Amino acid sequence: MAVPMLQHSATFSWLISLTSFFIISTAFLSFKSNSATALSPSNDADRDALLALKERVVEDPYGALNSWNESLHFCNWEGVSCSQRHVNRVVALDLGGQQLNQLHGTIPADIGQTLPNLLGLYLGCNNFTGPMPLSFPNASGLVQLDLSGNSFSGTLPLNLGSLKGVLDISLGHNPFEPQDLRFLTSLNNCSSLKALDVGNSNLRGGSPSSISNLSSTLQILIAGQNQISGAIPSGIGNLINLSFLALQGNSIEGEIPTSIAKLTMLQTLWLSGNRISGSIPSSIGNMTQLGQLYLDSNYLNGSLPRSLGNCQNLQLLILSQNFLSGVIPKEIARLPSISISFNLDHNSFTGPLPVDLQLEDVNYDNNNANSSTRNFISEECLVAAMSIGIACSLESPHDRMNMKNVVAELHAIREKIISVKISRTHHIRS
Numbered sequence: 001m002a003v004p005m006l007q008h009s010a011t012f013s014w015l016i017s018l019t020s021f022f023i024i025s026t027a028f029l030s031f032k033s034n035s036a037t038a039l040s041p042s043n044d045a046d047r048d049a050l051l052a053l054k055e056r057v058v059e060d061p062y063g064a065l066n067s068w069n070e071s072l073h074f075c076n077w078e079g080v081s082c083s084q085r086h087v088n089r090v091v092a093l094d095l096g097g098q099q100l101n102q103l104h105g106t107i108p109a110d111i112g113q114t115l116p117n118l119l120g121l122y123l124g125c126n127n128f129t130g131p132m133p134l135s136f137p138n139a140s141g142l143v144q145l146d147l148s149g150n151s152f153s154g155t156l157p158l159n160l161g162s163l164k165g166v167l168d169i170s171l172g173h174n175p176f177e178p179q180d181l182r183f184l185t186s187l188n189n190c191s192s193l194k195a196l197d198v199g200n201s202n203l204r205g206g207s208p209s210s211i212s213n214l215s216s217t218l219q220i221l222i223a224g225q226n227q228i229s230g231a232i233p234s235g236i237g238n239l240i241n242l243s244f245l246a247l248q249g250n251s252i253e254g255e256i257p258t259s260i261a262k263l264t265m266l267q268t269l270w271l272s273g274n275r276i277s278g279s280i281p282s283s284i285g286n287m288t289q290l291g292q293l294y295l296d297s298n299y300l301n302g303s304l305p306r307s308l309g310n311c312q313n314l315q316l317l318i319l320s321q322n323f324l325s326g327v328i329p330k331e332i333a334r335l336p337s338i339s340i341s342f343n344l345d346h347n348s349f350t351g352p353l354p355v356d357l358q359l360e361d362v363n364y365d366n367n368n369a370n371s372s373t374r375n376f377i378s379e380e381c382l383v384a385a386m387s388i389g390i391a392c393s394l395e396s397p398h399d400r401m402n403m404k405n406v407v408a409e410l411h412a413i414r415e416k417i418i419s420v421k422i423s424r425t426h427h428i429r430s
């Protein structure tokens with residue numbers, strides 16, 4: 001099976017396993033649209049704010065905003081949810097691109113002031129341009145902000161840290177100007193943060209030690225596809241609730257800290273395509289929830305720790321393109337769960353594969369052979385599928401079709417993980 005296909009199928013299996021795992025913990029906050037018959041003229045402020053947004057949308061090829069007209073109360077406009085308690089106050093705005101890149105335009109700089117009751121703003125996967133507004137803190141109750149997968153420019157706003165109750169910030173996959181990691185530090189006071197996506201957003205420099213000061217409530221951290229340098233801080237072990245950590249495609253160097261093993265909830269560790277050296281710490285065996293381990297395309301050496309055999313949930317082990325040596329421990333071959341993929345190629349392992357290893361997708365090519373092809377391209381597909389927002393930037397229509405489903409799926413998973421959902425009026429057109 002060709003590598004890209006294999007990795008795609010691995011991705012979908014990951015989605016399925018993660019979905020079923022998290023199906024348990026759901027306490028949805030739900031704010032239903034109210035049908036607000038009595039419209040007091042003094043309460044039109046939010047309608048005006050929505051119209052100001054509509055005015056700035058210059059392209060709407062799928063008519064997402066067609067219902068935003070005088071014949072309907074604005075609380076019934078597509079994507080708009082109003083509060084049940086505060087009549088005519090907009091609490092959620094969901095214009096996330098179901099059709100990729102449907103809306104093109106800018107968003108009003110004062111949107112946080114003009115919609116002060118917003119709890120959720122979802123504008124991901126469109127083509128909004130211009131700088132990111134600095135007024136979000138004025139909507140002080142904001143818990144979910146998704147602006148990922150657009151064409152925002154300028155720099156990441158450094159004032160989101162004053163949103164004390166924010167749970168989910170997704171700003172990844174935007175062509176921001178290069179900037180250092182101060183954005184991460186600026187979120188240190190967000191003591192409830194559960195998900196942060198700043199993948200592919202032009203963060204650069206080091207050291208990423210500010211990661212350790214993020215809230216220990218964090219469950220999802222996506223910062224892949226940037227130019228982050230320096231070593232993974234040993235303080236990463238503070239983030240004890242992390243279940244998904246993606247730092248792939250950066251310039252991270254140094255060794256994997258032993259303290260990473262404190263992340264006992266971690267299900268996915270994705271460090272592919274960095275400059276990480278040294279050996280894989282044997283403490284990795286303490287991460288018993290680990291299902292997907294991507295360490296490929298680094299400079300890891302030494303042998304595989306036997307303790308990996310303790311990771312009884314491991315389904316996917318991608319170690320290709322490193323300098324790993326020694327024999328494959330039989331403990332790993334006996335893992336009950338390695339059912340998806342096991343990729344060891346382009347390393348220096350010796351000896352035959354353990355006889356116990358009965359897998360369809362084992363890749364053990366090019367060991368004891370030096371090859372200069374560092375196969376990071378196929379990784380992109382995987383990066384794409386797993387990181388929310390990138391679907392918007394895929395070129396081929398075929399990929400777009402698939403990615404659209406993946407993005408919808410990721411949305412659902414993320415909501416389950418962070419246990420929050422603010423009445424999303426899904427309007428899927430086919």
Ligand SMILES: *[C@@H]1O[C@H](CO)[C@@H](O)[C@H](O)[C@H]1NC(C)=O
Nearest residue numbers: 066067068069070071072078
């Ligand atoms: C206003 O929106 C409603 C609901 O989508 C639609 O049926 C109607 O045609 C729209 N009216 C105009 C003038 O666009």
Ligand SMILES: *[C@@H]1O[C@H](CO)[C@@H](O)[C@H](O)[C@H]1NC(C)=O
Nearest residue numbers: 101104127128129151392393
């Ligand atoms: C976004 O809009 C700009 C301006 O129209 C256009 O040049 C660009 O190609 C669009 N981006 C995407 C991803 O569609």
Ligand SMILES: *[C@@H]1O[C@H](CO)[C@@H](O)[C@H](O)[C@H]1NC(C)=O
Nearest residue numbers: 112113114116135137138139
């Ligand atoms: C918006 O926030 C800024 C900065 O905190 C503050 O000075 C301003 O008064 C706020 N505006 C409103 C309308 O709340």
Ligand SMILES: *[C@@H]1O[C@H](CO)[C@@H](O)[C@H](O)[C@H]1NC(C)=O
Nearest residue numbers: 161162185186187188189190
């Ligand atoms: C975090 O809160 C502390 C105390 O309230 C304050 O001194 C500090 O400036 C805040 N840091 C950030 C990055 O907002």
Ligand SMILES: *[C@@H]1O[C@H](CO)[C@@H](O)[C@H](O)[C@H]1NC(C)=O
Nearest residue numbers: 185188208209210211212213
């Ligand atoms: C993390 O926080 C501690 C104390 O709150 C501070 O001393 C340290 O400088 C911070 N580190 C980073 C990288 O922000």
Ligand SMILES: *[C@@H]1O[C@H](CO)[C@@H](O)[C@H](O)[C@H]1NC(C)=O
Nearest residue numbers: 025215216217218240241242
């Ligand atoms: C970790 O998550 C669990 C449930 O998901 C929660 O009960 C616990 O308080 C969290 N711990 C921290 C430090 O956030």
Ligand SMILES: *[C@@H]1O[C@H](CO)[C@@H](O)[C@H](O)[C@H]1NC(C)=O
Nearest residue numbers: 258259260261262283285286
């Ligand atoms: C790993 O688990 C062992 C045994 O429970 C414990 O002694 C060790 O401190 C753990 N290591 C880390 C880094 O958590």
Ligand SMILES: *[C@@H]1O[C@H](CO)[C@@H](O)[C@H](O)[C@H]1NC(C)=O
Nearest residue numbers: 277278279300301302303325
């Ligand atoms: C791994 O590489 C480092 C240098 O980067 C070297 O010091 C160390 O001895 C190597 N370890 C093994 C087991 O080859």
Ligand SMILES: *[C@@H]1O[C@H](CO)[C@@H](O)[C@H](O)[C@H]1NC(C)=O
Nearest residue numbers: 348367368369370371372373
């Ligand atoms: C492959 O490795 C051998 C020594 O192990 C070395 O002499 C040779 O130059 C290497 N070839 C390439 C293409 O790196």
